[in-house]
């Protein structure tokens with residue numbers, strides 16, 4: 001039995017592999033990770049536990065022959081390789097389309113050829129964009145505000161098509177803002193960025209009014225979702241994969257500065273112009289994923305506090321960049 005994780009040098013993928021290795025349910029599986037090191041650095045493979053069940057490869061998800069061979073005997077595919085996030089997709093639209101959409105199509109195509117049982121796709125809250133009302137529910141139509149969200153919505157449709165046409169067990173998880181330290185921190189995300197700035201004496205910079213509300217989910221809760229989603233009843237479904245805990249960016253900055261204060265650090269908050277003309281702002285309905293037994297371990301305060309402590313420990317050994325900027 002084999003699990004394939006694409007994007008294995010990435011923020012979520014590297015941590016997922018470590019956590020799958022700790023789980024009794026997956027003890028009988030070989031785990032094969034693949035990355036082309038476009039974003040996640042090759043050295044990140046060193047952060048993955050040495051275990052005879054793990055094989056880590058260098059390869060491209062757009063390569064048909066390579067993926068065809070890789071998926072032989074695979075039962076579960078966690079497909080995480082992508083150009084992830086609004087900014088890099090805006091900067092590199094054609095490359096992002098090639099990897100995010102064509103790469104996903106290649107993964108789906110090779111999955112049906114190899115009788116893969118579960119194909120887990122990490123979509124994003126970005127598919128909702130601007131919504132009618134203030135609660136994002138799975139049955140709302142996608143209305144993305146940027147090409148990242150549009151590519152995620154396209155891949156959701158591809159997953160649906162492969163489920164409907166071939167019965168491939170595709171499962172779509174619409175993740176919100178993932179934060180926390182996994183095998184490593186992703187410095188560019190808002191929670192981590194605020195904490196890094198607080199710990200290095202820089203002001204916390206809010207773009208726009210800071211009133212835009214988002215759901216935030218700790219990476220440990222993301223891993224719980226990734227594990228519990230391997231169930232026949234999830235096949236063909238879309239799930240909001242958030243914590244159900246919402247905060248505005250300003251509230252988040254306040255939480256970070258309070259925690260910093262408890263640690264003897266005074267933090268300044270400053271405002272700059274908004275980065276996008278429209279900002280999505282909504283709460284997340286997570287009742288569907290909860291009906292499968294998901295219960296988040298971290299609310300925002302608890303999760304940010306843990307992240308603060310984890311980053312403080314990491315910085316003791318010096319700042320390190322884990323990802324290439326593209």
Ligand SMILES: NC(=O)c1ccc[n+]([C@@H]2O[C@H](COP(=O)([O-])OP(=O)(O)OC[C@H]3O[C@@H](n4cnc5c(N)ncnc54)[C@H](O)[C@@H]3O)[C@@H](O)[C@H]2O)c1
Pocket residue numbers: 006007008009010011012013034035036037038039040041059060061062079080081082083084085099103122123124125174175176177178179186
């Ligand atoms: N981090 C979040 O907050 C978040 C939220 C919603 C959805 N997601 C989605 O979850 C997935 C993982 O996110 P992440 O934060 O770990 O991203 P990441 O950028 O840290 O990791 C993605 C990895 O994919 C690799 N990659 C890129 N192109 C590749 C290719 N052609 N072949 C092989 N590998 C390739 C990169 O080198 C990188 O290591 C992505 O699909 C992302 O869009 C993430």
